[in-house]
Every structure is written in C-alpha cells, then in structure tokens.
Amino acid sequence: MNSKIFKAEAADCILLKGGRLVDPQTGTDEKADLLIESGKITKIGKIDEKTIEGRVVDCKGKIIAPGFIDMHVHLREPGEEHKETIESGCNAAMNGGFTGVAPMPNTTPVTDQRNHVTFINRQAKGHLVDVYPIGAITKGLKGEELAEMGEMKVEGAVAFSDDGRPVESGQVMRRAMEYGNMLGAAIINHAEDLAITGAGVMNESFSSTETGFRGIPSVSESAMVARDVLLAEFTRCPVHIAHVSTKESVRLIRDAKSRNVKVTAETCPHYLTMTDKAVKTFNTNTKMKPPLRTEEDRLALIEAVADGTIDAIATDHAPHHEDDKDNDYHSAAFGVIGLETAVGVVLDRLVQSGQLTLETMIERFAVAPRRIFHLPEVKLETGSEASLTLLDTEKKWTVKGREFASLSFNTPFEGWALTGGPAGVINKGQLYLND
Amino acid sequence: MKTKAELMDAQAVNRTLLRLTHEVLEKHHGTKDLVIIGIRNRGDCLAKRMIHFIKEIEGTEVPLGILDITLYRDDFQRFSESAMVQETIIPIDITNKKVVLVDDVLYTGRTIRAALDALIDFGRPAMIQLAVFVDRGHRELPIKADYVGKNVPTADNEQVKVHVKEVDNEDSVVLVELKK
Amino acid sequence: MQLSIRHLLGLDGVSEQDITTILDAADAMKKVLQRPIPKVPTLKGKTVVNLFYENSTRTRISFELAEKRLSADTVNFSTSTSSVKKGETLKDTIKNIEAMRIDYVVMRHGVPGSSHYLANCVDASVVNAGDGPHEHPTQALLDMMTIREKRGTLKGLKVCLVGDITHSRVSRSNVYGLLACGAEVGVCGPATLIPYDMQDMGITVYPHIEDALAESDVLNVLRIQLERQKGALFPTLREYRNLFGITEARLEKAKSDVTILHPGPMNRGVEIDSEVADGPQAVILDQVTNGVAVRMAILYLLAGGRSSFEGVDNE
Numbered sequence: 025m026n027s028k029i030f031k032a033e034a035a036d037c038i039l040l041k042g043g044r045l046v047d048p049q050t051g052t053d054e055k056a057d058l059l060i061e062s063g064k065i066t067k068i069g070k071i072d073e074k075t076i077e078g079r080v081v082d083c084k085g086k087i088i089a090p091g092f093i094d095m096h097v098h099l100r101e102p103g104e105e106h107k108e109t110i111e112s113g114c115n116a117a118m119n120g121g122f123t124g125v126a127p128m129p130n131t132t133p134v135t136d137q138r139n140h141v142t143f144i145n146r147q148a149k150g151h152l153v154d155v156y157p158i159g160a161i162t163k164g165l166k167g168e169e170l171a172e173m174g175e176m177k178v179e180g181a182v183a184f185s186d187d188g189r190p191v192e193s194g195q196v197m198r199r200a201m202e203y204g205n206m207l208g209a210a211i212i213n214h215a216e217d218l219a220i221t222g223a224g225v226m227n228e229s230f231s232s233t234e235t236g237f238r239g240i241p242s243v244s245e246s247a248m249v250a251r252d253v254l255l256a257e258f259t260r261c262p263v264h265i266a267h268v269s270t271k272e273s274v275r276l277i278r279d280a281k282s283r284n285v286k287v288t289a290e291t292c293p294h295y296l297t298m299t300d301k302a303v304k305t306f307n308t309n310t311k312m313k314p315p316l317r318t319e320e321d322r323l324a325l326i327e328a329v330a331d332g333t334i335d336a337i338a339t340d341h342a343p344h345h346e347d348d349k350d351n352d353y354h355s356a357a358f359g360v361i362g363l364e365t366a367v368g369v370v371l372d373r374l375v376q377s378g379q380l381t382l383e384t385m386i387e388r389f390a391v392a393p394r395r396i397f398h399l400p401e402v403k404l405e406t407g408s409e410a411s412l413t414l415l416d417t418e419k420k421w422t423v424k425g426r427e428f429a430s431l432s433f434n435t436p437f438e439g440w441a442l443t444g445g446p447a448g449v450i451n452k453g454q455l456y457l458n459d
Numbered sequence: 460m461k462t463k464a465e466l467m468d469a470q471a472v473n474r475t476l477l478r479l480t481h482e483v484l485e486k487h488h489g490t491k492d493l494v495i496i497g498i499r500n501r502g503d504c505l506a507k508r509m510i511h512f513i514k515e516i517e518g519t520e521v522p523l524g525i526l527d528i529t530l531y532r533d534d535f536q537r538f539s540e541s542a543m544v545q546e547t548i549i550p551i552d553i554t555n556k557k558v559v560l561v562d563d564v565l566y567t568g569r570t571i572r573a574a575l576d577a578l579i580d581f582g583r584p585a586m587i588q589l590a591v592f593v594d595r596g597h598r599e600l601p602i603k604a605d606y607v608g609k610n611v612p613t614a615d616n617e618q619v620k621v622h623v624k625e626v627d628n629e630d631s632v633v634l635v636e637l638k639k
Numbered sequence: 640m641q642l643s644i645r646h647l648l649g650l651d652g653v654s655e656q657d658i659t660t661i662l663d664a665a666d667a668m669k670k671v672l673q674r675p676i677p678k679v680p681t682l683k684g685k686t687v688v689n690l691f692y693e694n695s696t697r698t699r700i701s702f703e704l705a706e707k708r709l710s711a712d713t714v715n716f717s718t719s720t721s722s723v724k725k726g727e728t729l730k731d732t733i734k735n736i737e738a739m740r741i742d743y744v745v746m747r748h749g750v751p752g753s754s755h756y757l758a759n760c761v762d763a764s765v766v767n768a769g770d771g772p773h774e775h776p777t778q779a780l781l782d783m784m785t786i787r788e789k790r791g792t793l794k795g796l797k798v799c800l801v802g803d804i805t806h807s808r809v810s811r812s813n814v815y816g817l818l819a820c821g822a823e824v825g826v827c828g829p830a831t832l833i834p835y836d837m838q839d840m841g842i843t844v845y846p847h848i849e850d851a852l853a854e855s856d857v858l859n860v861l862r863i864q865l866e867r868q869k870g871a872l873f874p875t876l877r878e879y880r881n882l883f884g885i886t887e888a889r890l891e892k893a894k895s896d897v898t899i900l901h902p903g904p905m906n907r908g909v910e911i912d913s914e915v916a917d918g919p920q921a922v923i924l925d926q927v928t929n930g931v932a933v934r935m936a937i938l939y940l941l942a943g944g945r946s947s948f949e950g951v952d953n954e
Contacts (some may be wrong), residue, residue, distance in 0.1 A: 544664055544667035545941070580676040582675075
C-alpha cells in the first residue's frame, strides 16, 4: 500500500464526452457522448457540454463499457485486516476498473450466518464499489452441515461457496446444489481432491521434476470437476466452477455444456498468461492454488475463454502480508492479489495480441458475472443503471505492487510492462479516474 | 603494456644463469645437502636448468623441487594470471637440508614470504637461501636475495619480464611500460 | 581460472568450463590433503557459517574439515539447539548471523530454492549443501571428480543413477553436471520413484536394472529410505533389493570395468551388497576423500579470483 489516497468523487451529473461505447449485449460499438444523472444513463448521442451542469469527463481515446465485476476475491475482513480490509479491497477494485466485487466467505469468523453478511454490508456501505457477499455452503466451511443459505440470501448474499476448500463430500455437494437452486443462488465449488494434492506446492510436470518440489497433478482439479458436472447433470441444478486451471477441466466443461448441463466456470488472468516454468525462479508470488500449469493448459484456457466454455474472468484476489510471503517456498502462503492488474494484463496480453476480442473481454468481466449471480443487467442504453468501466488501451505502465491501493503487494506480475489498463469507474453517482 | 627495451637476449640469459649456478656451488663448496626449489611459473624452469648445469659441472644429481605458492599469497583477492592451483612437488624431506629458492623476478618480496610459509610446512631446512634472476627493487618486506642475476632499477609503472623458452618460446629479459 | 558464479546454488546452468575449473582445483587440493601438514593459510580470517536445518553428520563434517584445512574460522549452527525452534524465520536467522560479519554460508535446508532465497538476502557467498530434493551440487561435483579420476574423462561416459530418484537431490545435480560435461546419463528405479517426464532432462529412463547394467560404465547407487514405504511408493526393502539391489550376481551382468559409487550412508544388503561396496570396483571411500577436496576447491574459488589486476604478477 502506498500513501496515495484512493478516493472517488460524488457526482450526480456526469457527462462522458467522446468515448467509444462498447457493449456486446446490444452490439454497440460507436463513438458517442453519454450522460449520467442520478445514477442512471439518461442520454446517449451528441451532447453539448455547455448545456450540462455537472462533471465533464474527456473520454477521447477511451472505451466505455458496462461495469466490471470481479466475482471471486478475498477481502480478509473480518479477521485478517492487516492483509486487506473491505475498504482497501474496494479501493483496489476501484483502482483496477471494477464496479463490483464478490468476496469469498473464508474470513475469521467464516461468513456462514446472516449477521456476518450484515457486517460486510455495513463495512462496504457508501463505497463506489458494490460488494456482493458470497456465503458459506457449509457451517464453518467444515463440509458437513449446510449453512443458513436462505438467511444469508435475505441479507444480500448472491452465491455460496466453501472456497479456500472444496466441498469434499459428493453427498453434501449434491444437496448444496439442490438447495442453492431452490434459492436461485449460484453454488461455486473450489474443485480440488485434497488427497491427490497431498503436500504439493506447484503443478506436477517437468517443472516440478526440475525443482524437486512435490507436485499437484492436474487430476486433483479435473477429478472433482468431473464429479461436479455429473452432479449438475443428474440434479439438473446449476454449478459454477471456480478458478479453472487445466485443459482436462476445460474438456469436461465443454462436454457438459454441449449436453446442456447447467455448468458455468471462471478462470484467472495468471492462468491465461503464466505457466509453471515461472516457479523455477522460486519467487513465492508464483505460489497459489490451483497452481500455475503447463503451456498446453494455458492455451486451452485461452481458447475456452474465447469460445465461452469459460464464462467469466475473475482474479481470486488473495492478499497476504509480506511476512507470509517472504520466506522459503514451502513456508510461503498460497495466493496472489489480482484486482489492480487484471484489466491491464488481459488487455495487453490477450486483446492486443488478438487472442480475445474486446467484446469478449467485456462479456467475461461485466456480463457473465451478473448473469451467474442473477443480478440485473447493466447495458449501455438509456434507462440503465450507470455502472460503468472506462478503459484506456493506450496507456503504458509498469506493475509496481507497492503502489497499489491494496494493503498487500503479492503480485505475480511485478515489473511487467503493460500497454492498456483501467481509466476509471462510475457507480451509484460516484466517479473515480485513474491517473 | 608495451615493451620499452630488451635487457638481455638468449645468450645473455644463459651466461647469467651459468654464473648464478657457479656462485651457488662456490658458496656451498659443492652439492652436499643441497636442494634447489623453483617457484612457479618461471622460477621452476630456471631451477631445472640450474640442476642440469650442476650435473655438467660437478657430475652430481641435486634434488629439484617445484613450489606453487597460490594458496599462500596474502593478496588473495587480487589475482593476475590465474587462481589456478598447480602441484607442489618436494621429492625429499627437506629437514636439515640447504635449500636454495629460485625465482625469476624479486620485487616487493611478498612471493618469497609466501614461499617461506609454504616451505616450512614441508619440514625444517638447515638454511634457506634465495637466488633471483632479476632484482627490480621496491621491497615492501625485509627480504634479500643471496644470489642475483641482474639488478634492474625500475619505476612504479614499469615491469621486468623474464621470458623462458619453456613457457614463452624464447629466452630474454624485457622492460615493459604499463598503460596508465 | 576464475568462476563465473558468485554462489554455488546448484549445477543447473553451470558451464562445463566452471565445472572443470572446480574439478582441477579439487585435484590440487587433494594433493594438499596428502601432505604431512595438510593445511594452507588461504582462507585465514574468513568466517564460514555451517547452517544445517537438516541433520547431516557426514556432509557437515566434510565441509568443516575443508574449511579448517583452508584455515578459515567455522561456526556450526544446527536447528536442534537453536532459535529456529522458537519460530525464527530463515531470513531473520541469517540476518542475525550476518550481522556478526561472515563471508560464507553453507546451508542445508529441507525446501527447494531455500539457498536461492538466502543468496538474495545476504552479502556472503552461499554454498548449497542440499535444498530439499532439489540440488546437492558439492556431492555431484565430488562424484564427478571421482569418476574422472577413475575413468580419465567424463565425456561420452554412460552414467546411471539407481534408486529413489524423485526424492534425490544427488540425482538432479548429477544429471545437470554430467550432461554439461558431455556424459550420457540414465536413471533407474521403481516407477513410483521416478519423477514426471524426467526423460525431458535429456536422459534415459531404464525401467529395469538389467538394461541399466548392460549399458552403464558407472553406477551411482542411491540410498533407499524406509519411510518411503509409507507413501505407497514401494512395498518392502526386500522387494526393492530383489528388483533393484546391486548384488554380486547383478554386478556380473554389468560391464566388466563398471565403476560403483554411493553417496552414503549405505544400507548394506538393501540397495547395495557388502561384497560390491567393499569390492575393487567401488570407489566409495575415494568419494569421501574427494568430498573434502571438492569443498576446499569451491570455498577457495568462490572467494577470490574475481579481478584481474595487470602488473601485479612479479613480486
């Protein structure tokens, strides 16, 4: 964290002038001015700024899209506020081009009751960024008894997961899916067979052979993905697979979708741009779960993101204090942050390189998360909520973790030179512009 | 580094080495208990030739030793040609023997100090004397040669190089000037 | 004759030139060890910390002897009697020791990459004495020195490591070092103990010992540990010996001039029989002697030879 203040400004009336509006939901891709009043889009077209009494933002050269939501983050509050708080996490989201985040429940205490959700809502109140809490599937994340998902949903939980941990029992997972479906809330699984993972710290491949580290074979993930898509097929209930990292998982999800099974999936920017070769540097910011995989897996994931087999891109933003990372590889904690690099990394490495279109990127960040969480759509049309993300495809910058809004700086992209990144966000009558 | 002057040619080198050998024999009244030990990398070549001369003059085989002092230097961090450690060969017990150390150039005296350290680890000679082919002055330690081939006063930015056939493909002594 | 590396963290990426420099210096150091007074003042005033997070009597003693033969001051730090038990991190431990002005750290630790991590934290030169299953460069170097001594050269020689390859740092370092010097390398052991895609390192994987015996000039026999039974990796030591043990009978199927190495300590009657270990083709005790020489060579070469100062050769 640096000493810079990350603050949004309140603005009831905002005119975005000369930007390029892109929305795959409406097929829009045009240069136009966009007027926001009292939190809604009121006019699109040619708007003379002299007729406006409000904030005018020059969006020449910028792209305006529906607001991005990171559907998988860890905000560490309550319990580990030295790593991140709800406020600092929201600042990081804002700085990273997101108008919403969905924090996972593996806090201390675990978010498995209604009053925990109340607390999160209270901490998040007033911030530009929307916080959509994800509640636990099982009490205490123990994997045994269902938590009070109904109660939590009333308070605003949008989905349920035991993330951090898999739901190990197939029986509990089946019941959770049926129950979640009844409530209309997504059930998200962290697919990992813990016994196969064992004491592994990196992908099992030639890279683990070279380093001598115990490996986590790809089958640790795909075996459970197989279970989950088959359960979804049997129960006819939806399931969402978190942080997909292997080509086998992609294959299973693609096959399930072809049979109209209700499975959705997400992957993270680091799986799309890095491989397990990076672990040879012994840099502990290459350590996360699931681990970085091989080049074949990476390419399969890019293809899956492009063709929609993978619906969303999320970061699995996992802040850790320096003390937990600055150590030998075994002792270092699993996890890396991602809120403030996701947009830049995807723009630079995937969109500029032609592997993903801009529309697809917007679909994966802004449209799919709302669909999976059953949130109202946000479109670039008059009458819609003004939840917007501004992108700058030209800006050149270098990733410096210590300059982020996040309290932690455990980023695997440290030092990367990127072209493209967030330009700002607008939500609930507030405006934030990146500098 | 450029050569300023040739001080001795092959013939001169041979004459001087022969004279040094005679001096040693004269001082020691012969070869009893004598051991000649050359210091790598050129002192050993000179020592070998002296042994050969002694054979011709006196008809006796004097034991030859070769000393590598790399591990005994006190300027450990500043190597020049190499940090390569080569073999030290002392074929006999030098205790109670009369050792004549042979080196090509005597300058600060530090090489000889290191050689003395190395030698002491091999035994306790009755005496150690020093024969050098060139003495260029600028001593930094109280070391003195017993037998000197040629005295060559030098400036700090100069160097005297003794070339031997075995290593440099010619016998000569040259004065070089170091680049500033 | 200088090393291009400042630390010895492993043999991965180390050039043949550097390896040869070390082996040549080790030959000279071995001669020093054979003198009546086997001691030289080369590292006088230098301080070496032996930081051993894992117990290892023989490697630590070998390093300690090497350090003392070079007249360095040694400090031993083992975790059983230390601050580590009180929860001190690796970084803090070494920073505290470094504050007392040290020149080298020789470290053995259970985690791969720990010596890389250390090299980034300290100014001293770091020598990896084993980082988990990753590398054990001094062991591989002494193995290579012993092979070179016995066989004359490493180029074109067929060397096979036999045993628990997955957990063996000795095998990884040997693979890197031997390949760099032009040897052909193979590994042989139970399929459950050969790591994933190891042939991609440029080596041959022999599923059966008989094939390895027929082709190899050198066998480096690794110790098999009883604990591996528990991980469902192999059933019993007896079965291991039946399938992979180097017995006298097996030796007859090998090349007549095959050289046998073992890093020690040996499980006699398990991976290697006494008749073989004590026989004429084994060079196991030479490995131990060479271990001190190789470690002397490394400490010597890492400390100096960094600058070439014109004009200082005649003194």
